[in-house]
Amino acid sequence: MNLPLKDSEVNAVGHAEELTLIHSALVALRRGDPAAKLQIQGSAPFSKVADVFNDLVEQNVAMAEERGVDTRILQGTTQNDIMKEYLSRGTYIFPPAQSLKLTSDTILFAVRNVPNWNPMNLCSYHLQEAGATPVQEVAYTLSTAIAVLDSVREAGKLTESEIGAVFERLSFFVNAGMRFVEEVCKLRALSLLWERLGRDRYGVTDAKALRLRYGVQVNSLGLTEAQPENNVYRILIEMLGVTLSKNVRARAVQLPAWNEALGLPRPWDQQWSLRCQQVLACETDLLEYPDIFDGSRVIEELTRAIADEAWAEVEEVQRLGGAVACVQSGYIKERLVESNALRIRQIEEGARKVVGVNCYTESERSELLAGGGAGPILTLDPAAEAAQVASVRAWRAARDENAAGQSIEALRRGVARGDNVIPLSIAAAKAGVTTGEWGAALREVLGEFRAPTGVARGATVGGDRTIESVRAKVRALGERLGRNVKVLVGKPGLDGHSNGAEQIALRARDSGFEVVYQGIRSTPAQLAQSAVEEGVHLVGLSVLSGSHNELVPEVMDALRAAGLARVPVVVGGIIPEADARALEARGVARVYTPKDFALGSIMDDLAELVRRAHGLS
Amino acid sequence: MDSADSIEAIAAGVRGGERSAVARALNLVEDRRAESRPLIGSLMVALGAGRPEGHRVGLTGPPGAGKSTLASALASSLRKTGHTVGVLAVDPSSKRSGGALLGDRIRIETRPEDPGLFIRSLATGGELGGLARSVPASVMVLAAAFDRVFVETVGVGQSETEIEHVVDTVVFVVQPGSGDALQFLKAGIMEIPDVIAINKSDLGEAALRAKNELSMVLGSARNAGTVGGTGPDVVMVSAARREGIDDLVAAIERHRSSQRASGALAERRLQGQVEWTLRALARRVGDEGIEREGGWGAVRERLEARIRRGDGTP
Numbered sequence: 016m017n018l019p020l021k022d023s024e025v026n027a028v029g030h031a032e033e034l035t036l037i038h039s040a041l042v043a044l045r046r047g048d049p050a051a052k053l054q055i056q057g058s059a060p061f062s063k064v065a066d067v068f069n070d071l072v073e074q075n076v077a078m079a080e081e082r083g084v085d086t087r088i089l090q091g092t093t094q095n096d097i098m099k100e101y102l103s104r105g106t107y108i109f110p111p112a113q114s115l116k117l118t119s120d121t122i123l124f125a126v127r128n129v130p131n132w133n134p135m136n137l138c139s140y141h142l143q144e145a146g147a148t149p150v151q152e153v154a155y156t157l158s159t160a161i162a163v164l165d166s167v168r169e170a171g172k173l174t175e176s177e178i179g180a181v182f183e184r185l186s187f188f189v190n191a192g193m194r195f196v197e198e199v200c201k202l203r204a205l206s207l208l209w210e211r212l213g214r215d216r217y218g219v220t221d222a223k224a225l226r227l228r229y230g231v232q233v234n235s236l237g238l239t240e241a242q243p244e245n246n247v248y249r250i251l252i253e254m255l256g257v258t259l260s261k262n263v264r265a266r267a268v269q270l271p272a273w274n275e276a277l278g279l280p281r282p283w284d285q286q287w288s289l290r291c292q293q294v295l296a297c298e299t300d301l302l303e304y305p306d307i308f309d310g311s312r313v314i315e316e317l318t319r320a321i322a323d324e325a326w327a328e329v330e331e332v333q334r335l336g337g338a339v340a341c342v343q344s345g346y347i348k349e350r351l352v353e354s355n356a357l358r359i360r361q362i363e364e365g366a367r368k369v370v371g372v373n374c375y376t377e378s379e380r381s382e383l384l385a386g387g388g389a390g391p392i393l394t395l396d397p398a399a400e401a402a403q404v405a406s407v408r409a410w411r412a413a414r415d416e417n418a419a420g421q422s423i424e425a426l427r428r429g430v431a432r433g434d435n436v437i438p439l440s441i442a443a444a445k446a447g448v449t450t451g452e453w454g455a456a457l458r459e460v461l462g463e464f465r466a467p468t469g470v471a472r473g474a475t476v477g478g479d480r481t482i483e484s485v486r487a488k489v490r491a492l493g494e495r496l497g498r499n500v501k502v503l504v505g506k507p508g509l510d511g512h513s514n515g516a517e518q519i520a521l522r523a524r525d526s527g528f529e530v531v532y533q534g535i536r537s538t539p540a541q542l543a544q545s546a547v548e549e550g551v552h553l554v555g556l557s558v559l560s561g562s563h564n565e566l567v568p569e570v571m572d573a574l575r576a577a578g579l580a581r582v583p584v585v586v587g588g589i590i591p592e593a594d595a596r597a598l599e600a601r602g603v604a605r606v607y608t609p610k611d612f613a614l615g616s617i618m619d620d621l622a623e624l625v626r627r628a629h630g631l632s
Numbered sequence: 633m634d635s636a637d638s639i640e641a642i643a644a645g646v647r648g649g650e651r652s653a654v655a656r657a658l659n660l661v662e663d664r665r666a667e668s669r670p671l672i673g674s675l676m677v678a679l680g681a682g683r684p685e686g687h688r689v690g691l692t693g694p695p696g697a698g699k700s701t702l703a704s705a706l707a708s709s710l711r712k713t714g715h716t717v718g719v720l721a722v723d724p725s726s727k728r729s730g731g732a733l734l735g736d737r738i739r740i741e742t743r744p745e746d747p748g749l750f751i752r753s754l755a756t757g758g759e760l761g762g763l764a765r766s767v768p769a770s771v772m773v774l775a776a777a778f779d780r781v782f783v784e785t786v787g788v789g790q791s792e793t794e795i796e797h798v799v800d801t802v803v804f805v806v807q808p809g810s811g812d813a814l815q816f817l818k819a820g821i822m823e824i825p826d827v828i829a830i831n832k833s834d835l836g837e838a839a840l841r842a843k844n845e846l847s848m849v850l851g852s853a854r855n856a857g858t859v860g861g862t863g864p865d866v867v868m869v870s871a872a873r874r875e876g877i878d879d880l881v882a883a884i885e886r887h888r889s890s891q892r893a894s895g896a897l898a899e900r901r902l903q904g905q906v907e908w909t910l911r912a913l914a915r916r917v918g919d920e921g922i923e924r925e926g927g928w929g930a931v932r933e934r935l936e937a938r939i940r941r942g943d944g945t946p
Contacts, residue, residue, distance in 0.1 A: 110872065344696065462872075462873075465738055465739055468735055468738070470733055470735065486729055486730065486731075489730070489731075490730055493730075494664075497662070497663035497664055497665040497668055498659070498662040498663055498664060499725075499730065499732075499755065499757060520733060521733075523731065524726065524729065524731040524732060524733045525726070525729050525731060526729065526731060527729045527730045527731045528731050529725070529731060529732045529734060529753075529755045530731065530732065530733050530734060531734045531737060531753055532733060532734070532735050532738070533737065533738055534735075534738040538744070540744035540745075541742070541744055543744070544651070544742065544744040545737060547651055547652055547655050548651065548654075548655055548750055548751055548752055549655075549734075549737070549752060549753055550655050550656075550658060550659040550662075550752075577652065578652055
């Protein structure tokens with residue numbers, strides 16, 4: 016699928032942002048900033064260049080070569096974990112096997128030419144955001160590691176010492192939630208198993224090479240929109256899980272901001288989070304001691320339990336053909352969707368307590384939220400978008416078209432032959448080729464892929480106590496309408512965060528609706544087409560990119576143009592209050608935000624909206 | 633609800649392949665309310681007047697065989713040669729909740745600006761192991777609108793024996809290495825399909841093994857006289873790599889023309905209509921009702937005679 020770049024999503028999602036970031040970094044370099052100490056952390060934002068266009072490796076190497084700097088001194092990290100894109104974030108283009116080839120190309124190139132670069136962050140982070148339990152987080156990330164290392168070893172025909180060098184350069188990007196004792200043990204288990212994997216499967220013997228290295232972003236999934244000030248405590252506690260145990264302490268800590276369930280954080284909100292780790296590092300005595308958990312029976316036992324269970328699941332994935340096969344078959348995705356459904360049900364039923372959400376919900380008037388206007392969040396300057404678009408256009412206008420065209424052609428031919436993609440891409444970067452052009456060329460050669468959604472065969476996890484009554488209502492409504500109530504669940508735009516939409520689709524099915532799940536990355540026109548062809552009674556949209564103000568009205572217009580003005584539309588996402596009111600004024604029937612955690616009552620709403628839209632009593 | 637005088641307009645829109653008219657017609661034929669029945673009847677009559685109909689192809693096979701990806705590849709190949717395509721993707725409903733997840737649509741590539749490819753998902757709606765009751769009428773709507781209609785069903789079992797009464801060509805999609813499908817064929821649980829597609833032929837040796845095994849099954853079926861002539865075409869395809877798709881299209885087209893030439897097509901459609909009308913009748917009057925009318929055999933005979941006279945709607 017070839018999606019047109021959405022201007023409205025520049026800055027929020029997608030390629031233009033990265034291009035511009037990289038572009039401006041390059042411009043800064045051209046001005047003469049010392050490339051000798053160039054170090055860029057490309058982990059989170061840059062990973063969105065799906066399928067390993069590792070701009071940083073390529074563009075930095077291209078830049079360094081242009082400036083005559085030895086590439087061997089470049090330092091940095093590329094995320095380069097495509098598996099978690101299929102499983103959680105949705106930013107992928109090519110089929111898994113083809114993507115894995117690009118991943119191993121990057122690793123092989125980096126290990127041989129840019130040895131100080133971290134060519135891959137194995138991302139367990141996104142798996143937890145998709146609902147993974149600690150055991151699943153460890154098991155599926157290690158399964159990915161095996162797929163990647165095996166692929167690199169085979170592609171590069173590596174000797175034992177060479178695969179050891181690759182092993183040493185791989186690092187992890189993990190998540191840490193509120194159950195911080197468990198998180199400490201999860202990391203100790205990961206460290207244990209990583210070492211075991213290195214020794215047993217890849218013959219690594221050097222103790223330093225076997226050490227687990229990881230960066231962390233603590234959990235966003237558990238941050239709440241209700242009483243958001245409590246998130247400051249949550250962030251602090253989550254940080255403890257990855258810092259208390261010296262043996263498995265994080266190398267880099269990224270903390271989200273207290274208001275991320277409300278919208279984008281402002282600079283001051285980010286500073287507040289940054290200070291959290293600085294207070295821990297500077298004011299406490301934590302750093303003065305060796306590992307404070309060594310010898311603890313509780314920690315040892317829990318670590319052992321997580322490690323054993325996780326290893327059993329690693330073996331299960333191997334039995335089923337490995338990580339790639341399990342992504343293709345949907346096995347892993349289904350397990351994650353199930354775990355997330357269970358987590359949501361526990362919150363709904365109160366078995367899992369969330370302060371301010373399902374207990375202690377009473378509150379004094381909040382001073383932090385009292386500002387009015389758009390709320391305590393960052394609002395994007397519309398002019399910035401135009402400036403970025405103009406900057407990319409200017410970049411393209413200034414290059415030698417002929418050279419750019421030739422390097423794209425060389426890229427296409429080389430990749431078709433199975434050559435390493437990185438040198439070809441470096442040549443393209445030097446010729447001024449953009450990410451979009453690069454992606455289009457590879458699409459032609461490698462094809463495109465739609466990952467299993469994990470919901471089609473997901474087991475019923477059930478709902479809260481309301482599910483039976485909703486089912487009865489939906490069934491009765493279907494009788495009166497003449498056919499079962501049918502809903503479309505879709506995600507307009509480029510945002511690939513599908514966890515919310517998946518849970519809505521799953522619960523809707525379990526509540527008796529017929530659910531057409533459209534997956535990620537649809538255009539408004541595609542959603543309208545599906546709504547017409549499927550004859551749905553209601554359309555549910557999920558937008559987490561912050562582009563709801565543009566995308567939702569576009570879908571409404573497309574539905575109206577298709578003659579479906581009467582079909583109710585509901586929207587879910589991180590949508591500030593003022594935006595929600597504006598969307599309702601444009602005809603959206605309901606806006607759901609993270610504080611609407613009770614899926615049962617959302618389902619009841621949906622039935623109610625369909626009933627009213629058909630004028631039934 | 634659509635009024636009687638708008639039926640003609642809907643039918644005209646369906647024959648013209650208009651997306652919204654096709655969707656409205658499908659909404660109507662899925663409608664279970666008693667008061668909708670006469671409208672559905674008029675729509676069927678109105679559409680029946682608009683021959684020739686599109687060729688109807690069933691895509692069936694075990695879960696995971698890659699039917700949706702294959703449907704997508706077939707659709708895009710046929711679109712390139714100027715044929716319009718309708719797809720009916722049938723998924724099972726949950727027995728407990730009555731709900732269903734209809735997830736096949738996203739596996740088929742569509743373009744909003746191309747009205748020549750239409751996809752509709754349908755839940756079985758709790759018909760025990762079988763196709764939804766509205767399937768024959770839905771297929772008829774799609775066949776009136778598009779040149780080629782694919783009906784995609786999941787699983788091996790009841791729905792496969794039903795699908796042959798709804799379509800002109802049954803394509804059985806097998807995945808190498810799974811084995812079950814071949815077992816079903818061997819054991820005679822499943823009818824011999826018109827075309828067999830071995831998908832994922834990129835699996836190499838496993839695909840070849842599946843082909844050899846299949847040849848053996850078909851050979852013994854020929855010896856036993858349960859399959860006539862040379863038996864079904866067996867085509868190796870890779871939906872993911874878009875290999876062998878033209879061969880599969882050709883095999884389907886061959887079956888289509890030979891059926892048309894021999895007159896078997898008209899007879900097959902008529903038998904299908906008899907089967908489904910009989911089922912619809914049984915649903916309404918029950919076993920006892922059928923007994924009162926002289927039993928299954930007699931009722932079937934009378935129905936068939938009536939339909940041959942051109943009197944009876946599916």
